[in-house]
Amino acid sequence: MAEQMNEYFALASRPAGTPALEHFTVKKEELNMPEDGQLLVKTLYVSVDPYMRGRMKDAKSYSAPYAIGEPITGGSIGRVLHSRADGFKEGDIVAGGWGWQRYGIIDSKACRRIDPELAPITTALGVLGMTGLTAYFGTLRIGNPQPGETLVVSGAGGAVGMIVGQIGKIKGARVIGISGSDEKNRYLKEELGFDEVINYKTDQPLAEALERACPDGIDVYFDNVGGDITDAVIPLLNRNARIPLCGQISLYNQEKPELGPRILPMLLTRTVLLKGFLVGDYAAEQEEGLRELGQWVREGRLKYRENIIDGFDNIPEAFIGLFSGENLGKQLVRVAEDEEN
Template sequence: MNKQFLLASRPTGTPSSENFKLVEVPIPDLKEGEVLVRSLYISVDPYMRGRMNDYKSYVPPYSLNEPIAGGVVGEVIESKSSQFQTGEIVMGMYGWQTNGVVNGKDLQKINSDIAPISTALGVLGMPGLTAYFGLLDIANPQAGETVVVSGAAGAVGMIVGQIAKIKGARVIGIAGSEEKINYLKEELHFDEVINYKTTSDIKADLRNACPNGVDVYFDNVGGSISDAVLLLINQGARIPLCGQISLYNLEKVDIGPRMQPLLLINSALMQGFIVSNYMSRFHEALPQMAQWVAEGKIKYKETIVEGFENMPTAFLGLFSGENIGKQLVRVAD
């Protein structure tokens, strides 16, 4: 039998456990070219919230009463594909299930000699690639420039900050707990970190942390935090627009300052992007990321929730800021 979490209803505002339904279904027999994978680690990501809404986006919305799709690292249990053998570790997008029957064309092998297999869903997976291309391709930070990262203790943000440090930039992080602040400063060597939950004046704190203005703003959160950062952008600033997690659960359209004049007078670039835009270039990024990890130039952190039954809990934790780094659910050893 296969356990699955289905999207039972579309959330209004912040999701709750009632939006998910746990079911058990038989595992179907394999067809030619298919592989049976036993899930080991399952990813939960902020973008999944957007797919729960029934509106047009860069990917289709989740269907009701269907398993929630997302990244999984698992072990091949049975194979009718010439590409995969029993016991191999693979990554696929079959989502919140304890087992997946997947076409071999939709799986990729994971080399556990490079790094722990969970990193295929984090620093050496979608979050790491998002940080790499968003920062280097759009922002191209230069030595001595000031880079500000919101959501700096998340799976993408902490990698962005470290790559910016590798490039010689001065890095300012924005995060939401003292534990996160300490990790970013003491372990990852961010130059300054601002706790947006405890500050009484984030604009003043940003001015103090960025006396020479902001050359690059990697935007993971949107909302009032981004409004405050954008007031400080320099001439020629670059703003990769990666996520807007502060807005995902709003029930009404958010009305904020109009930033076009700031972009205009500073000849600044704001560019939204999706990591899949760069799929044809993943082969150039992954070896470099793996090298930086092996050399200790990039550190990573994972928040791991144990047990498949806790998938919704792990997902909801993303929106209350419970995770540091990549949020994962460990389903099996």
């Protein structure tokens, strides 16, 4: 094999506040060969995700913090260059968690094979991967929108949010999306059929904009964002409303938690269900979720959008852009051209 070296991104230091390029560094190492049960994979695409910000803190959470100087792991797709695992062969496309590296050496049990005939391979990191499953299980298992109910989703122009809104429409709900850009909102309304859209940066006061958009109150609030947006949504919740608590991106860069209005009395008196969830909680039902999402995509009922930036060197920039809303849909980075295609 011509290439003998691997390159990967590591944390140079832990960000305080919003991450910047200086917090990331490229490391080189000799490329090893896989051992029994492993694959050597050439990375084609990597995912950048808001949850990675949590792993940049030295704090106990549901997944371990990234170690300084070690590869930043996360969702990736690549082509198998060498297999020492049963059931995988050279040339296969796989998705796994080796992250921001040019090559991955991975345990075959920790990856899944992708069939490029079924859908573009990038969808395995988006609508037909972790992102789609997050929207699917959060909306259906917790939000459970009913025909005629009102569903509000924050972070609506992002990867998870735009799928949530479309699932809400499939289930017959009236869907209101909140995002930070008119361009995103135009797409949500004109292309995806959202009923109303709100720009949280310009439609102020937000509470009044929400009241206008939700004359019958809110039955499901899919929360991707938290902070001021959630504070404005809570007073409009109807009796027995449900909140799938998916993410709190507006708070991820805070060093100290900020106190908002005390919302628990409102949740109490309206008998609201607030449930935090992690997509991994639904691992046993993953196949079912992917099957239904895939069917909706094939039927044209579920559209997806990917924001693809080119170049390994641009991975940190793509990640940082999540916090200023650069992406419409799923943010990915193309690390290498797939020479087989």
